[in-house]
Amino acid sequence: MQFVEQFLARFESFLLENNLIHQRDKLIVGFSGGPDSTALIEALRLLRPKYKLFLLAVHINYGLRGEDSDNDEKFVKEYCFKNAVNIVVKNAKITDKANLENTARKIRFEQFNRLLKVYKINRIALGHTKDDQAETLLLRMGRGSAISGMKGIEVKSGNVIHPLLIFTKKEIKRFLAELNQEYRTDQSNFKNDFDRNKVRNVLIPCMEENLSHKIVDKLYDMSLIFQDADEIFREMTNSRLHRLTDDSEEEFHSLDLRDLLKQKRLIRFYIYRQIYCEFTGHENDFYTSHYEAIEEIIHSKGCKELNLPSDVIVRKDYKNLIFTTKEKIEEYEPQERIIDSVRNRFTFENYRVSMKKFRVMPKKKNQFEDKNTAYFDYDKLELPLVFRHRLPGDKFIPFGMKHHKKLKDFFIDEKVSKFDRDKVIVLTDNNKIIWICGKRIDNRVVISDETKNILMIKLEKIISGRPRSAERKK
Numbered sequence: 001m002q003f004v005e006q007f008l009a010r011f012e013s014f015l016l017e018n019n020l021i022h023q024r025d026k027l028i029v030g031f032s033g034g035p036d037s038t039a040l041i042e043a044l045r046l047l048r049p050k051y052k053l054f055l056l057a058v059h060i061n062y063g064l065r066g067e068d069s070d071n072d073e074k075f076v077k078e079y080c081f082k083n084a085v086n087i088v089v090k091n092a093k094i095t096d097k098a099n100l101e102n103t104a105r106k107i108r109f110e111q112f113n114r115l116l117k118v119y120k121i122n123r124i125a126l127g128h129t130k131d132d133q134a135e136t137l138l139l140r141m142g143r144g145s146a147i148s149g150m151k152g153i154e155v156k157s158g159n160v161i162h163p164l165l166i167f168t169k170k171e172i173k174r175f176l177a178e179l180n181q182e183y184r185t186d187q188s189n190f191k192n193d194f195d196r197n198k199v200r201n202v203l204i205p206c207m208e209e210n211l212s213h214k215i216v217d218k219l220y221d222m223s224l225i226f227q228d229a230d231e232i233f234r235e236m237t238n239s240r241l242h243r244l245t246d247d248s249e250e251e252f253h254s255l256d257l258r259d260l261l262k263q264k265r266l267i268r269f270y271i272y273r274q275i276y277c278e279f280t281g282h283e284n285d286f287y288t289s290h291y292e293a294i295e296e297i298i299h300s301k302g303c304k305e306l307n308l309p310s311d312v313i314v315r316k317d318y319k320n321l322i323f324t325t326k327e328k329i330e331e332y333e334p335q336e337r338i339i340d341s342v343r344n345r346f347t348f349e350n351y352r353v354s355m356k357k358f359r360v361m362p363k364k365k366n367q368f369e370d371k372n373t374a375y376f377d378y379d380k381l382e383l384p385l386v387f388r389h390r391l392p393g394d395k396f397i398p399f400g401m402k403h404h405k406k407l408k409d410f411f412i413d414e415k416v417s418k419f420d421r422d423k424v425i426v427l428t429d430n431n432k433i434i435w436i437c438g439k440r441i442d443n444r445v446v447i448s449d450e451t452k453n454i455l456m457i458k459l460e461k462i463i464s465g466r467p468r469s470a471e472r473k474k
Contacts, residue, residue: 020161028124031057033072035183036127039172057087131169134219152223237270241349285309303418317417340384354458378453382430397443398432
């Protein structure tokens with residue numbers, strides 16, 4: 001029993017070093033009946049008195065192997081009854097067999113998460129081993145995973161822990177053998193119908209024979225290096241993303257392309273993925289292929305749009321890379337507001353608008369110093385004024401010009417992103433455009449030495465919060 005004592009000592013030390021359990025913890029233990037999960041629940045059961053643990057075994061019977069599946073269920077029930085371990089058995093049917101592994105995982109975690117709330121569980125313990133880690137790295141390497149993917153299975157991810165990651169399957173089976181503890185063998189693991197089985201049954205034995213008999217240990221050590229590297233790059237990304245972000249809006253992230261392209265390719269990957277995670281709450285569906293697609297539109301000419309999973313949208317305009325969501329885009333509905341007299345203050349969409357009429361231009365005031373403030377010759381205007389957005393055929397005479405210019409051509413010359421053109425506010429009087437807000441005033445209404453009455457209009461973006469009551473009055 002010396003090996004059993006050594007195994008349990010390593011197991012306990014690993015739990016404590018990685019802060020995986022505490023006194024009186026409540027743990028869900030995924031229990032399939034195979035050697036790994038049997039070793040996990042057996043090791044935890046043996047530590048249960050010392051740490052006063054509450055163990056809840058959870059077994060999912062997918063019914064994929066007929067009588068064998070039923071015998072697995074029978075085995076875990078008998079084990080739990082014999083060893084006074086609480087157990088929940090869930091019968092589930094998988095319809096999407098083309099994506100069997102992911103579908104089964106989704107079902108398992110739906111059950112785990114339900115039981116977490118019911119029993120007020122602290123953590124979910126799963127029986128992945130060092131061999132599983134090696135298989136995962138090889139699979140992800142073959143799929144072109146970046147550093148984050150190559151870190152493999154983490155010892156602790158949220159409330160999920162993997163206490164057996166330092167043990168090989170050989171050690172697991174020896175531990176069970178010396179305890180005379182039986183376990184179930186899934187015969188489908190020996191069939192090379194799935195990629196993981198091919199890696200387990202063909203690739204790793206070939207590597208052990210031809211490269212190194214310690215290939216599993218070497219791959220495990222490699223995963224630890226990638227985990228450290230991933231942590232470093234995440235920290236770098238957090239500090240740089242703040243400097244690169246060109247706005248403070250919740251509905252989108254805008255990155256300055258000039259500064260973004262100064263970053264290394266790997267940092268850009270982490271930046272894209274972190275923004276994707278902020279919108280979706282997870283990074284599981286962001287892969288190298290998505291990074292490459294974003295890079296492609298960055299280096300292409302003109303304005304481009306790309307759809308990512310979970311309805312995240314990436315837009316490239318002349319100088320920015322913009323991340324947003326389909327929901328945020330669909331939420332925007334252009335409005336129109338008619339103003340038939342000079343108003344002190346009101347709101348239009350997410351802007352606070354101020355109007356003021358006076359006779360003399362304020363001293364030391366340049367009428368063009370603030371792009372969001374415009375000064376008009378009031379006597380050249382015809383009320384009512386209308387705040388709206390562009391319409392087909394819109395044209396005006398930009399300040400400094402003598403002839404009309406199509407608004408579409410003006411936007412192109414000014415390098416206004418085609419994605420933003422419908423959001424630019426257009427101000428008209430009774431018969432003409434007088435201001436492309438924030439861009440250019442019409443030459444026909446500019447103040448001059450002959451101007452007798454001046455109208456000032458100022459737009460201020462409402463960043464957060466609700467407009468004050470005085471501003472909401474119509």
